[in-house]
Amino acid sequence: MRNFGGMMKKVQEMQSRMEEITREIESSRFQSSVGGGAVVATLSGKGEIIALELSPELMADGDADTLAELVMLAVNNAKSEADAKKADALKEMTGGLPLPPGLSLPF
DSSP states (O other), rough: OOHHHHHHOOOOOOHHHHHHHHHHTTTTTTEEEEEETTEEEEETTOEEEEEEEOOOOHHHHOOOHHHHHHHHHHHHHHHHHHHOOOOHHHHHTTOOOOOOTTOOOOO
């Protein structure tokens, strides 16, 4: 029974650390700039777009297709950065061991 108590303590410590990491990531901001700064997207750690900056020159050009592509690229790059931080946090939590399929951190 002693081992069970120790194991439960470790599980509680891991859960507490996971909650801390989740709060840290959710409060983080991830930013990507593309097109030489023509489009800048900022996402929250929850994956929500919180800011989108478009250069006036890009808007004046009137090329909607280019604008759409740059916006998508900026948002996707910022999301990739957030995903990489989440993957690093998961790796830190598990000591590099993979989680079973379908199981992930709560963010």
